[in-house]
Amino acid sequence: MSDLxxxxxxxxxxDADSAVVxxxxxxxxxxxxxxxxxQALALYYAVRDEVRYDPYAIDLTVEGLSAxxxxxxxxxxxxxxxxxxxxxxxxxxxPARLGYADVRNHMSTARMREQMGTDLFVWHxxxxxxxxxxxxxxxxxxxxxxxxxxxxxxxEWDGESDSIYHPFDASGNRHMEYVNDRGTYAxxxxxxxxxxxxxVYPGMSNEALNADAxxxxxxxxxxxxx
Numbered sequence: 001m002s003d004l005x006x007x008x009x010x011x012x013x014x015d016a017d018s019a020v021v022x023x024x025x026x027x028x029x030x031x032x033x034x035x036x037x038x039q040a041l042a043l044y045y046a047v048r049d050e051v052r053y054d055p056y057a058i059d060l061t062v063e064g065l066s067a068x069x070x071x072x073x074x075x076x077x078x079x080x081x082x083x084x085x086x087x088x089x090x091x092x093x094x095p096a097r098l099g100y101a102d103v104r105n106h107m108s109t110a111r112m113r114e115q116m117g118t119d120l121f122v123w124h125x126x127x128x129x130x131x132x133x134x135x136x137x138x139x140x141x142x143x144x145x146x147x148x149x150x151x152x153x154x155x156e157w158d159g160e161s162d163s164i165y166h167p168f169d170a171s172g173n174r175h176m177e178y179v180n181d182r183g184t185y186a187x188x189x190x191x192x193x194x195x196x197x198x199x200v201y202p203g204m205s206n207e208a209l210n211a212d213a214x215x216x217x218x219x220x221x222x223x224x225x226x
Contacts, residue, residue, distance in 0.1 A: 004095040004130060006097075006186040007090070007095035007096055007097045007130065007186055008090050008093065008095055009090070009186075010087070010090065010091075011187045011188070012062050012063075012066065013062050013065055013066045013067070013083055013187065013188040013190070014066075014067060014083055014086050014087045014090060014098075014187060014188065015066055015067050015068050015087055016067070016086075016087040016088070016090035016091040017091070018067070018068045018087075020068045020071050020072060021067050021068055021071065021084075021087050021088060021091055022091055024046070024071055024088060025043065025088050025091045025092060028042050028043055028046045028088075029042050029043065029092065036092075036093075036094055036131060037131055037132070037159040037160075038159075039092055039094070040089060040094055040129055040131060040138075040159055041157065041158070041159050043085060043088045043089060043092075044085060044138050044140055044157050044159075044163075045140075045157075046088075047081055047084050047085045047088065047140040048081075048140040048141075048142070048143055048144070048154075048155070049143045049144050049145075050074070050143075051070050051071070051074060051075060051076055051081055051084060051143070052074060052075040052076075052143050052145075052146070053075070053076070053077065053078070053081070053141055053142050053143050053146050053215070054075040054076065054077060054214065054215040055077040055078075055112060055215055056111075056112075056214065056215050057073065057075050057076055057077060057215075058077060060190070060193065060194050060197065061190075062188065062190055064080075065079055065080045065083060065188060065190065066080070066083065067080070067083050067084040067086070067087035067088070068087075070083070070084045071084065077141070078121075078124050078125045078126070078139070078141040079123065079124075079125040079188075079193070080125075081125070081140050081141055082098055082099075082125035082126050082127045082139075082140065082141075083098065083125070083188060084140075085127040085129075085138065085140050086098055086127050089127070089129060094129065094130065094131070095129075095130035096127055096128065096129050096130065097127075097128045097135075097184045097185060097186055098125060098126075098127065098128070098184065098185045098186075098187070098188060098189075099125070099126045099127065099128045099137060099182075099183070099184045099185075100123045100124060100125055100126075100181075100182035100183065100184075100185070100189070101124050101126075101178050101179075101180060101181050101182055102120060102121065102122045102123070102124065102178075102179050102180035102182065103120075103121050103124045103165065103176050103177060103178050103179065104119055104120055104121075104176070104177040104179055105119055105120075105121045105124075105175075105176055109215065109218040110218070111218055112215075115201070115203065116201050117201065117203055118200065118201075120179070120200065122180075122196045122197070122200050123182060123192075123193045123196055123197075124141075125141075126138060126139040126140075126141075126164070127139070127140065128184050129159075131159055131160075132160075135184075136159065136160065136161065136162060137162035137163060137164055138157050138162075138163050139155050139157075139163050139164055139165060140155075141155070142154065142155060152175065164178070165178070
């Protein structure tokens with residue numbers, strides 16, 4: 001057994017073998033004979049921009065954080081979007097794993113700040129991709145429309161260097177600070193994520209975040225006022 005085998009398997013969350021994930025992969029890369037890096041890049045940008053970032057869309061279940069759910073709903077926060085990229089990569093034989101860090105996020109909405117009670121985002125998710133014999137970080141969280149609206153520099157990825165959040169936005173304001181590395185995982189560490197959310201965000205309910213709320217709508221409203 002290869003050391004990379006755990007990062008190629010489909011799981012309940014990283015459902016690389018599901019019909020919806022395979023259809024997504026087939027549409028994005030088609031029958032092109034691209035290199036693994038070119039295929040990985042195409043999938044990265046498709047996940048980044050076709051699945052709208054929405055931290056209100058939090059469902060802390062395996063199914064709620066699965067790759068297929070992100071595709072079915074067309075929206076998701078950083079965790080399911082990282083899961084989706086990992087699933088898409090595994091579907092074409094590129095090893096991928098899930099990485100996590102706690103970040104201090106200065107880009108938020110009034111609703112998020114009220115419900116979270118902090119600007120600390122625990123278990124921020126990214127995808128660790130095995131290319132050319134090494135692991136490379138890829139962060140497909142913020143779609144291009146959101147970046148343009150919020151004045152953020154979009155996260156590009158070249159398949160050779162790590163793609164992680166910028167410390168400042170396009171205007172030079174503080175954007176994102178990495179404060180704690182939680183490591184990498186072959187599968188979704190749901191138990192740990194749920195436990196941390198209960199401790200750090202005791203006033204934030206799953207139902208409240210899913211109730212008739214849309215992150216982009218709030219972003220547009222607040223940026224228009226500013």
